[in-house]
Amino acid sequence: MAKVIAIANQKGGVGKTTTAVNLGTGLAEEGKKVLLIDADPQGSLTISLGNQHPDKLENTLVDIIARVVNEEDIEERYAVIKFKDGVDLIPSNIELSAVEISLVNTMSRELVLKSYIDSVRDEYDYIIIDCMPSLGIMTVNALACADTVLIPVQAAYLPVKGLQQLIKTIYTVKRRLNPNLEIEGILLTMVDNRTNYAKDIVLEVNDVYGKTIPVFPIEIPLSVRAAEISSMAKSIYDYDPKGKAAFAYMSLTKEVLAHGC
């Protein structure tokens, strides 16, 4: 039975997709079977994993959602793209934004993704959902089927207000839709330890949230190499295996494994 981890933060550009790629491939390096789900109409995860033209893909998460809503059968590996051994992808493209609107009139609209994920849980060890930068219905769908949420926070501005809103949404989903939902942890990303400002933010996040929400002890450093992989169809372990970002993401992977299922 897979553990389902949603990677969410409604703030854009905080490292959600980069974390999905490198946590997902990291878990596969550790021998786990991983499904990555792109739940963002920008299709960044889909592009990162080598599909340069998401709009030309025949089947995506959009088609899966349509089939769930219409109560149609979904055959095995429908819409799944194999990225590499142990890592599958369900891609997305811009059409997903229309689905968001169409779900408004669907019964149990928050549980559409859960219905699909429950049907594939047995085939994987980890299912990682890369959320879009909003707290709309797709993100609520991801939270409603996840076991845990991993929250990347960019150490470049004081994130306190936005984080409060996200945490409130997580607890609302937990109360109303998914009582088992837990927070995997806050992950500080793009940390530039040369600046006092970054260090202050790391301290502040630990100070304000550390008592109630786990904050990963490992931070992801600011790294040009990490930024470059978004167009390379490679994980950080293949692209720059000896670099500090690869080390940090492997440490994160081991931490997530240690948290168990």
Ligand code: ATP
């Ligand atoms: P969105 O909200 O748009 O989906 P996101 O939260 O998924 O964004 P990413 O796409 O992972 O964020 O990262 C935003 C940008 O920062 C990308 O250009 C990415 O390559 C770059 N980036 C990610 N991680 C790092 C890092 N550790 N150091 C430097 N740049 C990074």
Ligand code: MG
């Ligand atoms: Mg993204």
